Amino acid sequence: MLKKSWPKQPDNQKYPPGDYVQVRNTSRSVFMTSDLGVNMPAAFKKRGWDKIWDPQKALVAPEHAGAWWRPIDKVSQRESHRQNAEWARQMGVPEENILDLGRIGIDHHMSVEGAWVTPGSFYLCGDNHTISVGGVGAFGFAPSASNNFIMRFGWTWLRVPGSVKFIIKGKLKKGVMGRDVLEYILKEYGPTVALNKVAEYAGPIIDQMSIDSRCTMCCLSVFIGAKTGIVNPDKKVLDWYKARTDYPFEPLASDPDAQYAAIYEIDGAKIEPMVVVPPHRSTVKNIAEVEGTPITNAFIGSCASGRDEGLAVAAKIMKGRKVNSKVVFNITPGSSASMTRATESGVLETLLKAGAFVCAPGCGMCPGFYTPLAENEVCIGSSTTNVPGRMGAESAKVYLGSPATVAASAIEGKITDPRKYLQEE
Amino acid sequence: MALKFKGKTWIFGDNLDVDNEIVSFAKLHYGVFTHDQLGEHCMENVDPEFHKKVKKGDIMVAGTNFRCGHDHPHAPQSIQQCGISVVVAESFDENYIKNSVAIGLPLIELPGIKKKVKEGDVVEADLHAGIIENVTTGESIKFKPFPDFLLDMLEAGSLEAYGDKLIAEGKG
Numbered sequence: 001m002l003k004k005s006w007p008k009q010p011d012n013q014k015y016p017p018g019d020y021v022q023v024r025n026t027s028r029s030v031f032m033t034s035d036l037g038v039n040m041p042a043a044f045k046k047r048g049w050d051k052i053w054d055p056q057k058a059l060v061a062p063e064h065a066g067a068w069w070r071p072i073d074k075v076s077q078r079e080s081h082r083q084n085a086e087w088a089r090q091m092g093v094p095e096e097n098i099l100d101l102g103r104i105g106i107d108h109h110m111s112v113e114g115a116w117v118t119p120g121s122f123y124l125c126g127d128n129h130t131i132s133v134g135g136v137g138a139f140g141f142a143p144s145a146s147n148n149f150i151m152r153f154g155w156t157w158l159r160v161p162g163s164v165k166f167i168i169k170g171k172l173k174k175g176v177m178g179r180d181v182l183e184y185i186l187k188e189y190g191p192t193v194a195l196n197k198v199a200e201y202a203g204p205i206i207d208q209m210s211i212d213s214r215c216t217m218c219c220l221s222v223f224i225g226a227k228t229g230i231v232n233p234d235k236k237v238l239d240w241y242k243a244r245t246d247y248p249f250e251p252l253a254s255d256p257d258a259q260y261a262a263i264y265e266i267d268g269a270k271i272e273p274m275v276v277v278p279p280h281r282s283t284v285k286n287i288a289e290v291e292g293t294p295i296t297n298a299f300i301g302s303c304a305s306g307r308d309e310g311l312a313v314a315a316k317i318m319k320g321r322k323v324n325s326k327v328v329f330n331i332t333p334g335s336s337a338s339m340t341r342a343t344e345s346g347v348l349e350t351l352l353k354a355g356a357f358v359c360a361p362g363c364g365m366c367p368g369f370y371t372p373l374a375e376n377e378v379c380i381g382s383s384t385t386n387v388p389g390r391m392g393a394e395s396a397k398v399y400l401g402s403p404a405t406v407a408a409s410a411i412e413g414k415i416t417d418p419r420k421y422l423q424e425e
Numbered sequence: 426m427a428l429k430f431k432g433k434t435w436i437f438g439d440n441l442d443v444d445n446e447i448v449s450f451a452k453l454h455y456g457v458f459t460h461d462q463l464g465e466h467c468m469e470n471v472d473p474e475f476h477k478k479v480k481k482g483d484i485m486v487a488g489t490n491f492r493c494g495h496d497h498p499h500a501p502q503s504i505q506q507c508g509i510s511v512v513v514a515e516s517f518d519e520n521y522i523k524n525s526v527a528i529g530l531p532l533i534e535l536p537g538i539k540k541k542v543k544e545g546d547v548v549e550a551d552l553h554a555g556i557i558e559n560v561t562t563g564e565s566i567k568f569k570p571f572p573d574f575l576l577d578m579l580e581a582g583s584l585e586a587y588g589d590k591l592i593a594e595g596k597g
Contacts, residue, residue, distance in 0.1 A: 018569075019572075020571060020572050020574075020575055022574065043585070047585055047588065049588070049592070127495065128520050142496050142520055142523075143523075144496040144497075144523060144524050144527075145498035145523065145524040145527040145528070146523060146584055148585060148588075149527075149584045149585060149587075149588050152588055152597065153591065153597055156523070157523075157574070157575070158519065159519055159522075161519075191440055191493055192516070195489075195490055195518065196518065196519045222494070222495070223494070225493065225518060227519050279445070281494060282440065282493075367454065368454065368455070384495075385444070385494060385495065387442055387445040387450060387451075387494065388449075388451060389449060389450060389452065389455070390450060390451065394451050
């Protein structure tokens, strides 16, 4: 897939792994976040830059923090977005590319939901969880500190990665989700197994997996060192896009004879619900080893979950049950679109009746927006990382698991294997 | 700029997380310190005294998977602010080098470097020539130099200053 997409790049040269090359966005949009203090107009003004690379492709939204605001910021989220949006209009960005609260979500969600990223494209957007878009067969890449430069010049650079392939065979046990597969890979092969490489996921389990779970696996590929995670786009993905956009795109897939630095075959039946334990992101255990650990908080949300599937599995587990009296269960849909669907399907009603605290779409608790952890609290989240202080107080402890594990734990007030709540199907 | 750096080395381990070992995400995020104070908190979860001991121009040597986790640009900012002139690592996560070059802080990947350098050795790095010399031991190690456009970026001092240069040359 990767090699095939290179010839579309500007200088059309051969790209051996390890070389540094300039790369251009080839997707429908380039994301320009406009919250968390990002102030592109000021940066452009400071340098005397008076135009952006391609106004038709710029997409502007206050997507990470949304409505949240931290008192330490000199400029509020609203002010930051207002300045960015006004400036974008002056730069010629079309009105339909300037989005605001109520029509957005985390960039990594809305880029797929709104078909702003297209299969087979090279897509530049925000932070390194952009690689979530590998779930629809796009090569996501994070400009991070190069945002202003990309918006002005339209290109960035990377070191050409090699690839590793994970073939997940057999059948997953009930209650085991895409998240568990990725954490299992981290547990078995360590945090550098895909360092600076493309992590490709394939095999019967991936074929059957939802787009949501594929995006989750790609999103979390950051933690096995991957430059990007990717799944070859199949009919499911192409149908999804045909229903959502007329924008032309050319899906790409890896060649059957592609060269891999390594191929790992994994028996899906061996994968249990997995839990990342504090304080290091790379310490992963089978749930049996941590079951019973008391918790005070539970969280479903962020670019690592917060999609329809995660909300739906939580509702399935919570239906007719209550959140434990000692637990605050924060559920933050990743986008307004996801929240709308969860409303239509009754998922949100179930979660609200169970006593979950449903927050406004965005990153939610993952970086401590809304219900940040207090001193010494213990949380299990389906979010990205557990570095101390990530979700609030540095003394708080953060465990990570699938949305099913989080929901089951929220009921019992301790880390709980979700399978006991998923038997009745 | 010649892109030559000479300084005393500080050695660190593997899998240093941007938000934990390199500099605390939480403390920055919740306002315990500001962006201007990042240098004073560099590596404090590994060595609380590091920022006091390090001198301007010193060189950081790290192990594998340097800068793992998120791609927050405050990590290279912290390293640069505390005075480090260049980072040499066994291997590094790619997002780091993008954020690092963007602020004019070079990073060199050199497998085996930790076997060739002890803490306190004086090391000289020449980015154009692709040579690192351990001045203390006299040993030279070669590495593949960056392509010209990256050397240009580093010489400009920041990605945005490089952008100015592109515009001046009619390439923007």
